[in-house]
Amino acid sequence: MTGATMNHLTDEQIDDALLGDLAAEAAGHLASCAVCQQQLIAARMPLESFKAVTLAWSERRSATMPASLQERMLHNASGSRRRAWGTAAVAVLALMVALPFGMHHANGVREQSSTQAAAPIAQSLQTEASAEQIDSDNQMLHEIETELSSNRTSSEAMELQEIGDQGDGHGSARMVRD
Amino acid sequence: MQLALEATMQSVQGAERTGSELDDIDALVRTYRPRLLRFVTFSIGDQDMAESITQDCFLKAYNGRANFRGDCSVNTWLTSIAVNLIRDQQRLQKFRFWRQARATAIDITDAASFLPSAECSPENRMLVQEKAQQVQTSLLALSEKQRTVFLMRFIEEMELSEIAAATNMPLNTVKTHLHRALKSVRAQAGKTI
Incomplete structure (x- = not known):
């Protein structure tokens, strides 16, 4: 069967053509058939x-993409190198701090021991001070709470009494409180 | 012998050329971002997540550029990376896919007005827009694999063998998915394809 005599392409063969997977015989027919083309x-x-x-859409979206995003991408790309420099800088800084401290340690062990002895005392004083402060605060809060509750009880009693004086007892009092 | 040597030399030159292309992340993003963003966006149906994945894709490509052997185009290589990133995200279920993303559907209605005016009369532009929307809608009905291979073939114009390599699927499986996808798109687009 030649291209001229072959029937027109089926839907399946059109799909094959779209996929770029058309059989040679069908391709031959397609080349010579205006209807199938x-x-x-x-x-x-x-x-x-x-x-x-969709490409127009995507290009437009890319064009309106905030510049900061691209900058961030570039920033992230070089981030590891920057992190390495950062780590090195921190290491140097730590060394600069540690070196004089170490020299100080070597020269004045006695001085350091006195400092070491003073530190727990200062710390314990601070702890005691804060414990006292907490006790004091708690006591003050307790007093405020007591005072408030006593006020509340008396005001409730007064309110009930006033309503009771006005009319029909508990039912009205409950309504007002609600 | 001479031919084989020339082929090898060409391959090496190609790898060197694309290698240097990958070294400039700024140019890489500028050149390939629209196509890659399009592929990812219409693969997952979530514009914001697509931007994030596209960004990750470029970073991954840039960091792994030494692994690029130059045996395919840069666009195909980037698309393969994007497919893997999309798959990872699907596994982690970090974002919603087409069905859930309908509420924030991608609006390409305005995009037709940005098509080159020399190619399109106003009537043609309307027709192009209408057809594009039909295809976009029909993507909703496809499975993930069907959608991926469909976009690779008809949007990225990748060869069947390239799609098979990028998706780790046998060639015949790729063909089967493509046939089903095409049939579904044809049905959804009102038998106009």
Whole structure:
């Protein structure tokens, strides 16, 4: 069967053509058949449209992408190198701090021991002071709470009494409180 | 012998060229970002997550540029990385996919107005927009694999063998997914394809 005598392409073969996987015989027919060529163009049109429109959409979205995002990408890309420099800088700084301290340690062990002895005392004083402060605060809070509750009880009693004086007892009092 | 040597030399030159292309992350992003963003966006249906994945993709490509052998185009290589990142995200279920993302569907309606005016009369532009929307809608009905291979073939214009390599699927499986995807798109797009 030659290209001229072969039947027109089936839907399946049009799909094959779109996928670039058309058998040689069908491809031969397609090359010489204007009807099938037209059918293939029509089949390809929505796909080409989708491709063009989505690329236009994507290019526009990329163009309006905040510059900071690209900067961040570049920043992240060189981030590891920067982190390495950062680590080195921290190490140097630590060395600069540690070196005089070490020399000081070597020269004045007695001085350091007195400092060491003074430190727990200062710390314990601070702890005691803060414990006292906490006790004091707690006591003050307790007093405030007691005072408030006594006020509340008396005001409730007064309120009940006033309502009771006005009319019909508990029912009205409950309504007002609600 | 001479031919083989020339082929090897060309391959080495190609790898060197693309290698230097990968060294400039700024140029890399500028050149490939729109296409990659499009692929990721229409693969997952979430614009914000697509931007994040696209960014990760460029970083991964830049950091792993030494592994690029130059046996495929840079775009194909980037798409393969994107496919893996999308798959990782799907495994982690970090974001919603097409069905859940319908509420924040990607609006490409305005995009047709940015098509080159020389190619499109106003009538053609409307037709192009309509067809594009039909295809976009039809993507909703595809499975993840069908959508991925469909986009690779018809948007990224990758060869079937490249798709098979990028997705780690046998060639026949790729063909099967593509046929099903095409059939579904054709049905959804009102038999106009």
